[in-house]
Amino acid sequence: MLKVSRNPVVDTVAKLVVTAVAMFAFVFVVMVPLYNVLCDALGINGKTSGEAYTSVQAGVDETRMVTIQFVATNNEGMPWEFGPSVNSMKVHPGASNDTVFHASNPLPDAMVAQAIPSISPSRAAAYFHKTECFCFNQQPLDGESSAEMPLQFIVDRDLPQDIHTITLSYTIFDVTDMVRGAVAAR
Amino acid sequence: MGDHHHGPAKGLSRWLFTTNHKDIGTMYLWFSFAMFILGGAFAMIIRAELFQPGMQLVEPAFFNQMTTLHGLVMVFGAIMPSFVGLANWMIPMMIGAPDMALPRMNNWSFWILPPAFLILASTLFMEGGAPAFGWTFYAPLSTTYAPPSVTFFIFSIHVLGMSSIMGAINIIATVMNMRAPGMTYMKMPLFVWTWLITAFLLVAVMPVLAGAVTMMLMDIHFGTSFFSAAGGGDPVLFQHVFWFFGHPEVYIIILPAFGVVSQIIPTFARKPLFGYDSMVYATASIAFLSFIVWAHHMYTVGMPVAGELFFMYATMLIAVPTGVKVFNWVTTMWRGAMTFETPMLFCMGFLVLFTIGGFTGLMLSIAPADFQYHDSYFVVAHFHYVMVAGAVFSMSAAVYYWLPKWCGKMYSETMGKTHFWISFIGFNITFFPQHFVGLAGMPRRIPDYALQFADFNMMSSIGAFIYGASQILFLYNVIATIVSGKPTDKEKVWEGAEGLEWTVATPAPYHTFERPPAVR
Numbered sequence: 001m002l003k004v005s006r007n008p009v010v011d012t013v014a015k016l017v018v019t020a021v022a023m024f025a026f027v028f029v030v031m032v033p034l035y036n037v038l039c040d041a042l043g044i045n046g047k048t049s050g051e052a053y054t055s056v057q058a059g060v061d062e063t064r065m066v067t068i069q070f071v072a073t074n075n076e077g078m079p080w081e082f083g084p085s086v087n088s089m090k091v092h093p094g095a096s097n098d099t100v101f102h103a104s105n106p107l108p109d110a111m112v113a114q115a116i117p118s119i120s121p122s123r124a125a126a127y128f129h130k131t132e133c134f135c136f137n138q139q140p141l142d143g144e145s146s147a148e149m150p151l152q153f154i155v156d157r158d159l160p161q162d163i164h165t166i167t168l169s170y171t172i173f174d175v176t177d178m179v180r181g182a183v184a185a186r
Numbered sequence: 187m188g189d190h191h192h193g194p195a196k197g198l199s200r201w202l203f204t205t206n207h208k209d210i211g212t213m214y215l216w217f218s219f220a221m222f223i224l225g226g227a228f229a230m231i232i233r234a235e236l237f238q239p240g241m242q243l244v245e246p247a248f249f250n251q252m253t254t255l256h257g258l259v260m261v262f263g264a265i266m267p268s269f270v271g272l273a274n275w276m277i278p279m280m281i282g283a284p285d286m287a288l289p290r291m292n293n294w295s296f297w298i299l300p301p302a303f304l305i306l307a308s309t310l311f312m313e314g315g316a317p318a319f320g321w322t323f324y325a326p327l328s329t330t331y332a333p334p335s336v337t338f339f340i341f342s343i344h345v346l347g348m349s350s351i352m353g354a355i356n357i358i359a360t361v362m363n364m365r366a367p368g369m370t371y372m373k374m375p376l377f378v379w380t381w382l383i384t385a386f387l388l389v390a391v392m393p394v395l396a397g398a399v400t401m402m403l404m405d406i407h408f409g410t411s412f413f414s415a416a417g418g419g420d421p422v423l424f425q426h427v428f429w430f431f432g433h434p435e436v437y438i439i440i441l442p443a444f445g446v447v448s449q450i451i452p453t454f455a456r457k458p459l460f461g462y463d464s465m466v467y468a469t470a471s472i473a474f475l476s477f478i479v480w481a482h483h484m485y486t487v488g489m490p491v492a493g494e495l496f497f498m499y500a501t502m503l504i505a506v507p508t509g510v511k512v513f514n515w516v517t518t519m520w521r522g523a524m525t526f527e528t529p530m531l532f533c534m535g536f537l538v539l540f541t542i543g544g545f546t547g548l549m550l551s552i553a554p555a556d557f558q559y560h561d562s563y564f565v566v567a568h569f570h571y572v573m574v575a576g577a578v579f580s581m582s583a584a585v586y587y588w589l590p591k592w593c594g595k596m597y598s599e600t601m602g603k604t605h606f607w608i609s610f611i612g613f614n615i616t617f618f619p620q621h622f623v624g625l626a627g628m629p630r631r632i633p634d635y636a637l638q639f640a641d642f643n644m645m646s647s648i649g650a651f652i653y654g655a656s657q658i659l660f661l662y663n664v665i666a667t668i669v670s671g672k673p674t675d676k677e678k679v680w681e682g683a684e685g686l687e688w689t690v691a692t693p694a695p696y697h698t699f700e701r702p703p704a705v706r
Contacts, residue, residue, distance in 0.1 A: 009287045009363045016355045020393050027397030027427060032412065035423050045422060045488060075416070116415050122488065173416030178409060 046118040046125050046169075050136065053129035053154065060094040061157050068155070071169040072101065078174045080105055080113060080141070085148075093157045096131065101170070103139065104146030113139045114175045115149075120167040127156035128166060138175060193696050202297075205289030206696060207274045210296050212592075214271025215585075217299060219661070221263030222578075224307070226654050228256035233616075233650040235633055236643050249633035250318035251310065257321025261439070262346050263303050265577045269442040270353045272584055273381045275592065277357060279687040279694065280375045282366025282703045287359035295352035302345035309335035320631060322432065325413035325424035329405045336406065340399045347392045354388035357381055366686070368705035372466070375685050376459065379466050380445030383473045387434045387441075390477075394431040398424065422487050429480035437476045440572060441469060443580035444511060447533045449685070450587050451515050454530035455522030456682035461514040468507035468514075475504050485556045494553040501551035505544065512541055527680075528602030532583030535610050536575060543571025546621065561631075564624025570617045582609070582660065589664065590679040594693030595671025601663045608656035615649025 039047045068091055070084035081104045091097045105111050115135040119125040134149035141147055155166070194200045194209065201213060231252050235243050244252070274292065278285055286292050309316040314333030317323065328336060361382045404410040411417025413424045452459045459465065481489060481497045515537055546568040550559055559565060590596050619642035628639045635643060678688045690698045
């Protein structure tokens with residue numbers, strides 16, 4: 001053959017290989033970040049923002065009371081004593097509120113913990129703003145010692161009228177191995 | 187250029203180094219049958235354990251390994267490779283091509299499959315046992331709580347995924363570039379059409395599966411936290427990624443089956459397929475919809491109501507193109523001069539039972555109702571009606587239909603019909619009662635059950651043994667045909683058959699269509 005023509009099979013295969021590679025990348029660069037963004041934005045799974053809330057609310061709504069309940073759970077195998085100082089509090093939307101959680105490490109060794117929050121009903125997650133939270137950081141604790149962990153939050157004035165109670169649940173995880181970069185016990 | 191009219195090489199090297207689409211198709215078909223027997227053996231252990239309530243034969247941990255491996259082997263080892271084998275054999279002959287577009291890659295994509303399954307099966311003998319987290323391998327069961335063999339499982343999924351992607355690329359390249367002159371897209375046999383669309387689904391979602399297992403691998407060994415809440419990840423993310431692959435996957439399994447049925451019913455109804463164009467558009471619509479319905483597998487994870495509604499309506503929408511297909515098959519038979527040879531019996535069995543599976547699928551698509559059905563034996567019954575009576579029945583039909591063309595021998599019609607009826611009856615005894623125990627609340631994947639489910643489970647187990655035994659009969663039929671079947675040299679083995687594959691000699695010569703045929 002004199003005329004050098006591009007082989008159409010090669011063209012087809014090249015396009016398909018690119019598609020397959022792009023779909024593999026799609027999982028990491030689109031699906032994972034998109035899932036996290038959607039969860040944050042819509043409060044799916046009761047997820048709350050992992051960063052401190054800095055906006056200012058337009059005053060306190062004195063006419064309305066919302067009950068905030070606190071729940072603390074230890075993840076499997078986590079030996080710490082962990083719980084809220086009060087089980088529930090009544091707050092006005094727009095007002096800033098403070099409370100603390102207690103944690104104590106009964107073991108002789110230093111450990112690191114991470115608390116993961118979840119809001120129920122999940123619809124309320126977008127209206128529950130934490131200005132300060134121990135869950136923003138990991139919590140190191142020496143052996144046989146304890147700590148008070150602060151939480152400061154504002155319930156948004158735009159919280160839907162039919163929501164009267166919000167439950168804030170923390171699950172505390174042992175991340176000592178993860179922090180030390182060790183491969184989990186296997 | 188050398189002489190093209192040579193036969194196959196002799197001995198083992200013929201199979202190791204072959205680039206012939208018929209040889210590779212044959213190897214795929216035999217391999218998938220071996221996996222079908224292996225996955226079937228796992229199912230027999232499951233049903234033997236469930237024959238009576240209480241712990242009977244195996245440890246619960248081993249039972250979990252059996253449910254996991256049964257699913258994985260059947261989906262990735264039996265059904266998918268069987269249709270790839272059929273595609274290898276038939277697509278070049280149906281479009282008038284001399285071979286697949288990429289014969290060497292074809293050899294490679296087959297030969298990496300057996301090692302992948304060897305690795306998967308070898309996990310049974312490893313410390314900690316085989317994967318026991320279900321074929322859907324949800325995190326954190328498959329990460330934090332997995333046995334050490336999970337790493338081998340991940341590697342095996344990577345390898346078989348590569349095999350599927352290469353096979354799919356080959357099929358697309360063949361169909362798009364190797365059609366005989368005059369074979370326009372809208373003249374292609376429906377089996378070619380369904381496989382073309384299936385291959386696009388494979389290229390799009392097998393990499394997603396590879397991504398999911400790669401994330402597992404990184405979570406387990408490299409300290410990432412994609413699926414670990416403690417590190418800021420989310421186990422529910424796994425389910426989204428998995429089902430984004432998993433739902434198209436079920437259509438990857440069933441669309442080639444639709445293609446087979448669309449070839450066989452017109453032959454034995456002696457009428458052209460009713461609504462060819464609408465069949466093509468329905469297949470494409472099903473493929474498109476498969477990408478936007480994945481979360482109907484996870485209604486109970488706590489999605490917002492808007493999400494439940496979207497996935498519910500999108501799922502129900504699939505009933506429309508599927509209904510078009512069932513309508514067209516029935517209408518093809520309407521006032522046809524029908525005969526009921528074994529392939530036709532399997533296709534009619536497919537039609538009835540797949541439709542039942544479709545209806546239970548519609549029930550499951552209703553989000554509020556699904557909260558009761560979720561993870562119960564109702565789901566098990568549903569997907570076995572579409573996977574077994576859908577994919578496996580159509581595969582049996584395909585083997586009986588094309589076997590005379592492949593080997594130049596007729597199978598025994600009596601034996602074929604016996605295989606069909608035992609399969610049909612055994613299948614229904616196995617899976618029909620599972621609808622009832624599921625609705626009554628029996629959960630799936632549990633080695634024990636409450637006493638009130640005892641009778642139906644015993645029926646299920648007896649049916650499963652009957653169905654399992656009938657597949658041994660299938661193996662016997664195929665071997666008996668190849669060894670001592672009545673020879674035939676009719677090009678058109680079936681009176682009513684249409685298509686290029688029926689214009690070549692019987693048995694099909696090693697090389698066909700070295701010169702492209704004229705397509706009217």
